[in-house]
Amino acid sequence: MHCVNIPPSSSIGFKSSIGSTTTSFNVSHHLPYSPQPNIIIKCVSTTNNFTSGGVGKSRADWQSSCAILASKVESESQNTNKNKTTETTTEQTKQITLLNQKQSNSLEIMPINKLPKPLTIADLSPAPTHGSTLRVAYQGVPGAYSEAAAGKAYPNCDAIPCDQFEVAFQAVELWIADRAVLPVENSLGGSIHRNYDLLLRHRLHIVGEVQLAVNHCLLALPGVRKEFINRVISHPQALAQCELTLTKLGLNVTREAVDDTAGAAEFVAANELRDTAAIASARAAELYGLNILANGIQDDSSNVTRFVMLAREPIIPRTDIPFKTSIVFAHEQGTSVLFKVLSAFAFRNISLTKIESRPHRNRPIRLVGDENVGIAKHFEYLFYVDFEASMADVRAQNALAEVQEFTSFLRVLGSYPMDMTPWSPSKEQ
Numbered sequence: 063m064h065c066v067n068i069p070p071s072s073s074i075g076f077k078s079s080i081g082s083t084t085t086s087f088n089v090s091h092h093l094p095y096s097p098q099p100n101i102i103i104k105c106v107s108t109t110n111n112f113t114s115g116g117v118g119k120s121r122a123d124w125q126s127s128c129a130i131l132a133s134k135v136e137s138e139s140q141n142t143n144k145n146k147t148t149e150t151t152t153e154q155t156k157q158i159t160l161l162n163q164k165q166s167n168s169l170e171i172m173p174i175n176k177l178p179k180p181l182t183i184a185d186l187s188p189a190p191t192h193g194s195t196l197r198v199a200y201q202g203v204p205g206a207y208s209e210a211a212a213g214k215a216y217p218n219c220d221a222i223p224c225d226q227f228e229v230a231f232q233a234v235e236l237w238i239a240d241r242a243v244l245p246v247e248n249s250l251g252g253s254i255h256r257n258y259d260l261l262l263r264h265r266l267h268i269v270g271e272v273q274l275a276v277n278h279c280l281l282a283l284p285g286v287r288k289e290f291i292n293r294v295i296s297h298p299q300a301l302a303q304c305e306l307t308l309t310k311l312g313l314n315v316t317r318e319a320v321d322d323t324a325g326a327a328e329f330v331a332a333n334e335l336r337d338t339a340a341i342a343s344a345r346a347a348e349l350y351g352l353n354i355l356a357n358g359i360q361d362d363s364s365n366v367t368r369f370v371m372l373a374r375e376p377i378i379p380r381t382d383i384p385f386k387t388s389i390v391f392a393h394e395q396g397t398s399v400l401f402k403v404l405s406a407f408a409f410r411n412i413s414l415t416k417i418e419s420r421p422h423r424n425r426p427i428r429l430v431g432d433e434n435v436g437i438a439k440h441f442e443y444l445f446y447v448d449f450e451a452s453m454a455d456v457r458a459q460n461a462l463a464e465v466q467e468f469t470s471f472l473r474v475l476g477s478y479p480m481d482m483t484p485w486s487p488s489k490e491q
């Protein structure tokens with residue numbers, strides 16, 4: 063699967079041959095992708111009631127032209143699935159018949175079996191369906207869980223390793239990558255706070271989420287036994303997720319944090335460290351030539367990390383599949399507003415799936431009181447909330463309109479499909 067990216071400011075070019083006139087026009091879009099990079103539309107009118115250089119005289123002409131154009135979008139890349147084409151062709155035949163009945167001018171159209179599928183809302187989703195391979199930035203080196211999350215989110219993508227989370231954000235902002243995949247929370251280790259801060263500092267949009275079952279292994283050089291180990295290195299989240307098990311394994315040794323799990327494995331291998339073990343995936347063991355001393359060493363077997371996918375442009379929210387929306391807000395009167403905000407969701411039966419608070423770095427402290435009684439120093443927070451509704455849902459729109467009244471700052475980080483994949487920890491990393 064592949065797709066072609068078009069900058070938000072650019073447009074999809076359409077060419078229309080109407081009678082002797084070939085008309086080119088652009089449809090500007092605010093979507094991350096052009097699902098149909100090379101679209102050629104041919105339409106011949108015998109009674110030419112179209113103006114040259116434009117599409118039609120009246121709004122009705124223009125609308126019917128657009129309908130015809132949409133039904134005749136020609137794409138080389140979509141003619142592979144014969145069954146689908148047959149279904150589509152039947153649908154398109156109906157559409158064309160209807161259109162022909164409505165139109166006074168008869169249309170000479172392309173052979174029906176050459177007609178491609180009309181664009182649907184699914185074509186506008188962030189999943190790569192057309193064009194070149196999607197480039198997905200992640201933090202870490204090959205074998206990191208984030209790489210596996212990128213593969214789960216976008217099968218066949220080109221995963222681009224980045225040494226820092228910040229770099230993954232910038233890779234998308236600078237068009238080096240199309241998406242970034244970012245861990246935000248783990249069922250055992252909790253939130254990855256840095257990434258909440260980065261979500262606010264950068265202007266990317268959350269366009270999806272994936273939940274990855276994380277199965278940690280204790281890795282060491284071939285021939286090294288557990289008794290030789292006096293240091294365990296890994297990502298701080300991985301160390302936290304395996305804390306109790308390491309102790310149970312008798313590894314009450316120094317634990318050192320490094321940038322990512324697979325990087326820890328690479329470090330042990332590259333430096334031929336015989337006294338150090340790494341916590342990383344089985345894939346990292348394979349990639350860096352290490353042995354698995356213990357498998358499944360996370361403190362709970364159902365260890366899941368939630369990742370979000372980020373893009374330069376938001377996706378169109380839908381209501382036909384389960385959606386989640388992530389927001390961040392603050393208020394000048396601090397936490398006192400929290401109850402009101404939460405009740406805006408409760409009254410509309412919208413479930414919250416996550417609340418996170420982070421220091422309000424622009425205004426970290428608020429002084430309350432006076433000289434006589436003393437001055438209290440309250441910490442100021444930003445609140446991150448995820449709720450189970452799409453921005454296309456009127457309940458969510460009304461809830462946010464109400465939240466906006468109570469808050470001094472509100473930003474929608476993204477509205478995106480919930481990860482509803484069946485639970486199969488054994489199949490994952």
Ligand SMILES: O=C(O)C(=O)C[C@]1(C(=O)O)C=C[C@@H](O)C=C1
Nearest residue numbers: 206207208245297299322323367
């Ligand atoms: O170090 C990795 O392999 C990562 O992908 C990072 C990360 C994280 O930041 O939480 C991802 C999943 C696991 O929870 C452990 C580490």
